[in-house]
Amino acid sequence: MPRIHFVEFGGREHLIDVPAGTSVMQAAIDNHVPGIDGDCGGECACGTCHVYVDPTWLPKTGTRTTSEDELLNFAAATQESSRLACQIRMDDTLDGLRVRMPEGQH
Numbered sequence: 001m002p003r004i005h006f007v008e009f010g011g012r013e014h015l016i017d018v019p020a021g022t023s024v025m026q027a028a029i030d031n032h033v034p035g036i037d038g039d040c041g042g043e044c045a046c047g048t049c050h051v052y053v054d055p056t057w058l059p060k061t062g063t064r065t066t067s068e069d070e071l072l073n074f075a076a077a078t079q080e081s082s083r084l085a086c087q088i089r090m091d092d093t094l095d096g097l098r099v100r101m102p103e104g105q106h
């Protein structure tokens with residue numbers, strides 16, 4: 001199973017094993033990782049799953065979808081590495097993925 005490193009805004013880390021096919025948002029919810037609410041259930045409509053992808057992982061996670069990009073335009077503290085965690089689906093190529101949560105989400 002691929003693993004995800006979640007890093008809370010305050011620096012606390014969570015290393016989670018997730019079944020392939022699970023979104024990064026769902027992995028956080030299922031494992032009670034603070035800082036990701038996923039209010040819309042992964043429909044790319046709420047922005048409460050905003051994460052910063054570690055720059056070394058950006059080539060593997062791919063780029064934002066159009067609707068994801070539009071939603072992130074309204075998010076606070078958006079960075080180049082910002083993604084919506086519900087739009088990143090885990091597979092073995094993402095084993096070890098590292099994401100950080102923004103300041104507003106804790």
Ligand code: FES
Nearest residue numbers: 038040046047086
């Ligand atoms: S869970 Fe709502 S945008 Fe990701």
